[in-house]
Amino acid sequence: MSNPLLRGTAALACLSITAPAGAQDINAPGYLGTLVLTAGKRDLSYGTALARTVVGEEEIKDRQASTVAQLIDSVPGVTLVNGTTPQGSGINIRGFGANTTYGTDQKIAVQIDGASVGSEELYRIGTQLFTDPLLYRQVEVLRGTIGSFAYGSGIVGGVVKLETKDASDFTGGVPGFGGSQTLEYSSNGDGWASSTNLAWMPAERVEFLLNYTLRDQGDLTAGDGTKIGNSSFRTPSWLAKGKLTFGEDNAQSLSLSYSETVADDKDVPYDQFETTGGSFGRVDRRTDTSQAVLEYRYDPASDLIDLRANLSYADQQIDVDYIDGSSPLQGGQSKEDFCADPFLGVICGDNRYETTKLTVSNRALFSTGTVQHDMLAGVEVIRKKRLDAPSSPGGEDRRLAAFVVDEMTIGQFTVTPALRYEHSRIESSVPLAGVPGRYDNDALMGGLALAYDLGNGLSVFGSAAYTEGLPIIDDLGAGATAQRRIGMPEKSQTLEIGAEYTGEDVFAAGDSLTLRGNFYQTKLWDITSYTVAGSMGVDLDRVKSEGFELEASYGTLGGFYADLAGHVGGADEYNPDGTSATWRNSPADRVQLTLGKRWGDDLDLSWEVVHAVERRDALGADLPDSTLHNLRATWRPAAGWLDGTAVRFGVENVLDDAYVGHLSSPTRQAPGRTFKLSVTKTF
Template identity: 30%
Template sequence: MTVHARKAMLRAGTVLATLALSPALFSGAIRAQEAATQNTAGQTAAAEAEAAATATSGTLLDVVVVGAGQEKVAIDTPQAVTVLDAEDLERIQARSVGELFSEVPGATVIGSSSVLGESFNIRGIGETLSSDETRIIMQVDGVNKFFEQYRMGSFFADPELYKRVEVLKGPASSTLYGSGAMGGVISFTTRDASDFLDPGDVFGGRLKTTWDSNANGWLGSAIFAGRPVEDLELLGAFNYRQANDVVDGAGDKIDDSDFTSLNGLAKARYTFGADKDQSVWGSYSQWTSDEDNQNYDQLEWGSSFGDVDRTVTDQTAIIGYDNAFTGNDLLDVKAQVSWSKTLIEQTNQDEICYSPVYCTYPFGLASDYSYETWQAKAQNTARLDLGDSLEAFVTTGVDAQYQERRNPRYFATYTQPGSSSHAEGYTTIAGGFAQAEFLWADRVTVIPGMRIDYTNLDPTSYRSGGVLVDNLDSSSDVGYSPKLAAHVKVTDWLGVFGSVAHTERLPSLDEVYAGYRVNDVKKELSNNVEGGFSLSFDDVITAGDGVRFKATAFRNSITNFYASYWDSTTSSVVTDVLENAIYHGLELEAGYSSATWFASAGASLIRGENEVSGDYLKAIPADNAFVRLGYVFADYDLTVGYKGEFFAGQDLVSGSENATGGYALHNLFAAWKPEDGMMAGSEVRVNVDNVFDREYRNHLDYDNGAGRSFKLSFARSF
């Protein structure tokens, strides 16, 4: 598709969204109220368990976790896990995926205010100019998403497509998700037709529009769900979002924070079998942005890399099969195959002058950066009855992926495949895993696990001085990820937990083949220990209320740590291999909920040191905390609240990294969702972010954050 065709499609999408959307009003009674009425057809066991839990306490720590083994509420996992469900995502009203993480202790977005400059950091691991995409695994509906282009972000999507985000922190996630997840895992779940269909419904959906005063941004969203026959569910979702440049607290525009994006999702699921315990399903999603005259550098927006016209397309397609084998405790099978591609096409790239007499096109007249990945995985969970009060759930599985990385750079007379810092090639990964969860008397949970991954890197040809060279050998290695975790309910209100996990990150193409040579790089080895305790109290102030608290401390020791950074002297990415890097810290989460009041809070303190030199590690976030407090006017179906975000100054820096000052952000939100009358099924939300228009900069960002923003959204379900 040509650039002009893409722009025409974007304009057409704007018209369609405008025609489709009518003013729709909405609310935001807390999760506790919604759980009492939600029981839509096709709800999973996880959703039903979550509804039962949130009906009592309604806190983030009572949301069911589905990505850490057997379904359990977050407070009972022997790992630090934060889950944002559909209500959380609606309440935040994020203009980009990165804004969703303001309430996830230990995790933050890094990079810039541009939607094309966002990456992630978990527990201090994650830096924009390194191969951290392999240290943090990102998934959408179980599909690994990977993109790496220096001076760009690593994940491109719209928050409106998702109904759930799970952040699993630390290397213990490697067992189920893949060796090398030293920081952890971020798992996104897209919307389903059953989210919009009640029992007996043939057709349903939602129309929504959102306006943001800062940057005069707006969103148009249309979701259509159908059940044309009893066992077939269909979903189609379409979103168009645009914004001008965001303004910071000083009133200055933030470069390249303007954007337009067109994205959509199509899903189908057919359920069959005598017990309706089997299903086949498929989905396709796409996110596209097409912008002219952008800075090549989406992080610092320096002029030294010039401007480009840039089109970004991210696609994911999945076919899956589930079989619960009703009546057979030894079988519960899930399998899927998928295809994913992230492509950035850059044209009209500027000539860059390094001196008055030396000018060149270092990235070509045009260039592409693409990652295309085929994946397949299958797993089975068996339930074993081992005697009185003792049972086990054993999950075993295999997965594999084949990834093709391309970076053609187009010159007047030839095409250069890749560069000295961005080699083209293929990555093949095959792995197997097993994890058992032993549960005794509903009090003690012990989880041993093991994963083994084989990785092969195969570089393609490259050009040196205009001459084609094809003499690099492939490289392969094996990574191991064992773990042992335990959780004990000492009393009905006190729980203690801990885990020991080891994982090995296999080098990336850039690390092995940097500089057009085969580098003898070793695996990164991570040894992580974490532990903590949790508190649960019900009927504390009023009948039916609940208080939850969880504290987690961790220490992650990494051998052969590859720390990459931009060297302004040589104008290149330089990698230092640290003999031993130590990350350690503390994460706190708390929540309270009653029929009228609700509150949540979280805090994170992270440190990182080079154990040999004693220097601080880069990319350590500032100490931070948040608190959210709200009240439900049940008679009016109205919820109002306040959220504060507090950041300490960060001066534990090294090298060229700059210290940053502390700041506090104050935000207000309100939501109305009438349950009766002609407006039933409508929603309206109002947010005021950064009420006092504070000028600030996140320590891991290269630019200032957004100033005061008024956000208004209208939606109507049908």
């Protein structure tokens, strides 16, 4: 393997907790001087080897998305699988994550304020990220493995980090009251949402925030005028958050947040990926996802100490009541006998996953001779518990991990090694006939990032990363396949190389341009999470994927801006007999261009074009190329009682095209033309 050059910081940058553009916390662990430029709508990071994209609060509001997954499918390499409802949608990054069978394959990580969320391998339920977009101030997407070592093992696709809002966002950081009220309406499905934020800072060091959001959507209509079944939902969400700053020089802080989203669906298909009951029948389903986070920070006036302790609890509970006689698989059985079947009982079973995690980390800045170090080190303790289900036993997965990332700078060179060690112990909650009830695994993984600053705004970067996916609770079982999988971690390697440029006065006085392109290649072997197509229990031999990602942002003093995001690539899956096929979960080739114009802070108009080729549905059938047009406008009147008001209007799928989304069920068409309107009043 060659030693590619690499700009910026690479692995450690992925560990940063990034504030919105223009307000980044330079004292946050992992902050390495990354410059965030906002010439267009999308924030681009310059000075990091990490493939990182941030969807900020303004873009969250402008897109008026009904799910978080709909927000980030505009990021290069990200695919939204069956994404019209919170319960059914899933996130796929570079071909890993959600797929056409499960909501997740454990190869991407999702965190809310540091809490690890998302279900395990729930059959035909895409509950990887079940929450409402209006609870968050930003969503950060880290693509690939090099940025994953602070978040877990086996992360191949990347990490999705969500940051909830703070009271100081509304009070300006000074004592007093503040808040906002947002009302949204969507013509397709008569969808509407109401989101209320109430913020209070009784003193400079104390702040409280309360958010309540209610979102409702009826069945959507496709471009050809047909109704999209199983696309309606109603989800109340709420967030409570408080923070106390104390101690000498305000060096200590303690924050607590709790958020929850609930859906209570009656007489809906068990299979969330499909539009009708089909073979699996219909159910009453209640989905309840909540997370609580307690964080302590100690940041005295010392380069060697910036300590954080993050204790989180995430709970996802899905209660299902099968509707008797709705599945043709039931045959002449009674409901009780049908639900007791070891294979078909998955349709009737409740699911619950509880994850408790403690992460303690410290950032230290120091020098050894001519080498400047920016080191982040930490330990992590995780306890994940799964409820027993008719189709498989429950149990506990206990993990202990330690990680260290050291950015070493020598002149124009930056070398960043990163290591993570993780040990897991899985125990079944019920006896397993003839096999052990406890399984221990461990792994040492890591990466190396190299960088070189060529000057004049140009830099090159590259990285090599290796990770192992330790077995999960869902691998428990007495069968030969389960025993093989629970004893063999999956392994992967990712190589990346790229370049970036940022400059001002490029084409005209006062303009700014940022370009970033990177090539990646990923190999996955010792596979335990994907089977050979059409087989029962025969795992793939390996998967190889590669692609090129491009992001660009340009802006002028006159207010014109352009954002570009694209991905092109290919991937193959290899069977044990030597045959191969196109990797079933690989992303489509896609380019997205946004052209816009701002008139100060008062008016923002933009036109977005998304063109995708090499598309396939969930069954692997080829889909035609698609080109979508979206229009958006934001108006902020600044006179009289309208001061503090923002009116947003959008038209999605302007030409009312009828199409099926990439990797979606062939029966689930995408929504047709949709008019969206929202009004936000900040007080």
